[in-house]
Amino acid sequence: MSGITRDTLMAFVDGHLDPTGRTEVEAFLAANPEVAAEVALLQRQNDAIRTLYAPAGAEPIPVRLSVDRIAHSGRRRNNRFLTQAAAAVVLVGVGLAGGWLLRGNADTPGIADRLIADAVSAHTVYVLEKRHAVEVGGDEEEHLSSWLSNRLQTNLAMPDLTASGLTFLGGRLLPAPDVPGGKAAQLMYEDANGERLTLYITPRPGIDAPRTELASLGADTALFWSDDMLTCTITAPYSADKLEAIASAVFAQLNPSGDGYEI
Amino acid sequence: MADILHEIEDAVPALRRYARALTRDVDRADDLVQDCLERAISRRRLFRPTGQVRPWLFTILVNLYRNSLRGQRRSGDTIDLSSIPEPAVPPAQPGHLALAELARAIDTLPPEQKEALLLVTLEGLAYKEAADILAIPLGTLMSRLGRARATLKTLTGAPAEPHLRTVK
Known part of the structure; x- marks a missing residue:
């Protein structure tokens, strides 16, 4: 034996x-x-x-661990930095928000929070523009894709969100001081009610970023996501649930090979 | 989507049990479980788990537990062993092993051994499943289990019996 x-x-x-x-x-x-x-x-x-x-x-499950309650209550995130970012966007003016926040905080906020703040700032500015919301229109999708891919030095597809009821308006190039290369792409979409959703896409920041963050900022919800190629922040005046549903469509198209089973 | 919520809900008692055994603190355990549920629920659309929901939840819980230990070390917080209440269950049934003594012995195990031991014994998971949750190779899991059990045996005063090691 x-x-x-x-x-x-x-x-x-x-x-x-x-x-x-x-x-x-x-x-x-x-x-x-x-x-x-x-x-x-x-x-x-x-x-x-x-x-x-x-x-x-x-033992009986306490109320705070009720799955139903967690799923349907407001979002859990009440990040001090992001709350300040939202306030800064509203009160101080978007252009100043980034610098004001970095000065005002003793502990330097994480890369994800900085990128979310940048994304929401850009969202707030450009969704209000009627005629100049984008630099290159969605009708020039191919040109836009190759232009932004070049500038970001990554292969960037323009996600098609028509299945989520969103029309592609186009995109623009933006500064992004927090990532290598210093550039971000903003893509804008519009729903049937005229509400606008933006994607703020940057190359990978080069330092560790959380995989996902979800934040509520006033009327807007922002969802941040990063992988080994890029980061993307989705901002829209939607509920977190609705945004997450759209997010899975976005991420599937931005990174078709990602299996997404990480935490 | 409702299905995954049901699956998460079904796992709550097991998550609480496991967290309680890891921390031996009702509030801390439920804090961990609450964080775990919030994370899982907020990511449920984003990360359609390709596999089972339950191991995915346990992975989240273990990661949160490890993070909480790191935070504790930073703040110099320690668990006061003497403050741990005696278990409510009368320590009669399992042979001569005193339950309170065993509970304290489990507390002295390194976290990675405790995580492994409790997944296998308390949750009854298959070795492969436990190894996947802890993101370690099967061999590592087995050696952690072996070491945990040997330590418990020593600490709970069972006579040292070298025979297992000589069996080949």
Whole structure:
């Protein structure tokens, strides 16, 4: 009975052996009472751990852990930096917002928060423009795609969001001091009610950024996302749920190879 | 989409149980679970999990737990072992192992061993599943389990029996 290792005995204790394996181990234990005592001890350990903690899984669930409540309540994020960013956009004026925030904060905000602030600033400025909302119109999609791809030094497709009820208006190039290359692309879409949604896309920042952030800023919701190629912040006066539904369409088109199963 | 919410909801008792065993603190455990649920729910459309919802939730929970430990180290906060209440369950049934003693012994395990041991024993997960949740190779999981169990045996006063190691 030389095939029985420590791992086999653990698998026996944890109930992960098939019937054949179990029979083998049982025969081995019958012939080796000292090992059998050891195995019995591990089984008692397992039982004791379950006795200690299994009851916690049978307790009534407190309201704050109600999935329904979390899914339908307002967004959890109440980021101090982003709240200030929103206030700055409204009160100080967009052009000053970035600098004011960086001066006003003792702890330097993370790259994601800075990019979200930049994206929301740009969103606030350009969605109000009726005639000059974009630099290059959506009818010149191919030109726009190659122009912005060149400037950002990455391959940038213009996501088609007609399935989400959004018409592509076009895009523009913007400064982005926080990322290498210093440039961002803003793409703008409009829904049937005239509400506008923007994508603010930059190359990868080169330092660690969170995969996603979600923020509510006044009437607008911003959703930030980064992968190993680029970052994208989606801003629109939509609910977080609606924005996330659109986001999955955007991300599938920006990075068709991404599987998205990261946290 | 309603389906994934149901699946998340079904996992809440297990997440609470696991978090409670990791932290041995009702409020801290529920804080972790709440963070975990908020994260999962806010990302449920963005990251359609290609696999099972439950392991995905456990991965989020473990990451949050690890982050919370890092935060604790920074702020110099420690867990006061003597403040941990005795378990409400009378320590009668599992042989001569005193439950309170075992609970304290589990607390002394390195976090990575504790995470592995509890996923396998308390949650009853397959080794592969536990290894995936912890993002470690199967062999690493097995050695963490082995070490955790050996430590518990020593700390709970069971006589040292070298036989397991000699079995080949």
